[in-house]
Amino acid sequence: MKSENTVTELNRRQALTLLGGAGSAAMLAGCQDVGDDGDDDSSTLHVQLGGSLDSLDPQLAGLRNTQVVVNRVVEKLFEPDIEMEMEPVLAEGYELTDDGGSVIIQLRDGVMFHPPYEREMVAEDVVYNFDRVSDPDTGSPRQDNFDNLEDWYAEGDYELRIDFEEPEAALEATLANTGMHVLSPDALEEEGDASSHPVGTGPFVFEEWVTRDHIHLVAHDDYRVDGVPGVEEVYFRPIEEPATAITEIQEGEIEMLHDVPLDNAGQLEDDDDIQVQFVEAPDLRFRMMVNASDNEIDGRAPGAPTQSQNIRQAIAEAINQPDFVEIAAGGHADVGQTVYPEDNVWGVDYQPFSVEADPDRAQELIEESDFDAPVELTMISASDEDDLRTLGQLAQDQLNDAGFEVNLEEMEVASWVERLNAFEWDITPNHGSHSPDPALKRFERMFWTDEENVPYYESPDSNADRVFEIFEEDSSELSQDERYELYAEFQRLLCDDAVYLICCHPQNAHALRTYVEDFEIHPMDMYFPIHNARLEQ
Incomplete structure (x- = not known):
């Protein structure tokens, strides 16, 4: 475990546009509101988390805040969309065998792991991750995800076969469950785990974690979806005290509250510079x-x-x-x-x-x-x-x-x-x-x-x-x-x-400054769609 305020900083991109390497110092000094005199901070988003993190390894971590951050760094085969329909992410489709005892999953081609471990993701990488989570020696609390999975193996680079103990009624939801993330095997082999350096295929690349202070993510230049993410950098800051979080978003020190204290939501709704999004939350x-x-x-x-x-x-x-x-x-x-x-x-x-x-x-x-x-x-x-x-x-x-x-x-x-x-x-x-x-x-x-x-x-x-x-x-x-x-x-x-x-x-609720655009709240707050957000120039 890292000591308080230690820095884990690994493999910055060689060139960040706009604020780049000054982002950490700017965030710590207090970010500028869009439109203020001075440097334009319109490529950087600052987001409050309602608590700290215990790890950045999504296959081992227990705290929800880890999933909020890491779900946009490391992806899974499937994920629920804002309509709560399961959509393929790293998967492209699948076909069940006639008896329902097995499934063949087609994987997307051209999916790239983050630098410095950049290479194309293939089926053997999914097998590696499933082996890791299901191995009792790993100590993952997600081993139960594999209770009905008898075996899994690659059939070529882009096909994964899974055999079930019994026909699986909730296939997509099981593969979208917490802990079913696909981390870079190369990074895991070199780093030992992903507790301080998660490497995945998502729209953001992990940059640094200063414990109890902030987590810094930067845009994945080779992300497969054009125009995503909508900002160059994101800083997540753990702010547990509701009054502090409200003050910081009202003063423009941060642009978004992930955890809106529901009993204080009215105070934010009365602020013309802030919008509060609510959604019925089937997961709360x-x-x-x-x-x-x-x-x-x-x-x-x-x-x-x-x-x-x-x-x-x-x-x-x-x-x-x-x-x-x-x-x-x-x-x-x-x-x-x-x-x-x-x-x-x-x-x-x-x-x-x-x-x-x-x-x-x-x-x-x-x-x-x-x-x-x-x-x-x-x-x-x-x-x-x-x-x-x-x-x-x-x-x-x-x-x-x-x-x-x-x-x-x-x-x-x-x-x-x-x-x-x-x-x-x-x-x-x-x-x-x-x-x-x-x-x-x-x-x-x-x-x-x-x-x-x-x-x-x-x-x-x-x-x-x-x-x-x-x-x-x-x-x-x-x-x-x-x-x-x-x-x-x-x-x-x-x-x-x-x-x-x-x-x-x-209900699930997030608060954001009015110049944050294209963000739509997800019913499940761990699937925080920060990758869609853009800042009005």
């Missing part, structure tokens, strides 16, 4: 995770209250969703109780619990259980994550009004993750992304079923057995309507079990 949700596990493991006592479905449903009745919409999401969210929003392609109209809190019904469910009120619960939350802290405090107040006594333990996010994985909790707030295809939810932590990772969704009075059967029944042989019905049942069962309590579906 604020939720309460309820530990239903009856596994006797460290930190989890037998007979815990949340092993009872009545208690879990009482928790659901105590949650007041409109409060989460207004307080946690600043009004920019929709209520809903199923995994996907109702108007999503996978959405279901199903709300078995009260939208507004019903403490009386919660207490009735407690009385129907084997526990006496007040029911003691341990809630853990992250003190250094604004969303999680707000979610936890809101839920604690609501639960304490409905027959519970909640001990809220707030801690730094690293400690929270450690406690989460050790099952040392009854309930915890969380936020995160949905999978574009529900078949990929089998990769989420709560559904892991191997011996080393028992799921917390497992108790005698739950529907867990049927939920896991649904994953097994899904197949490429099913029609889209049949798959929809299967995963509609999945969502209703999950909702009834009250282990995955959706508080609200927040």
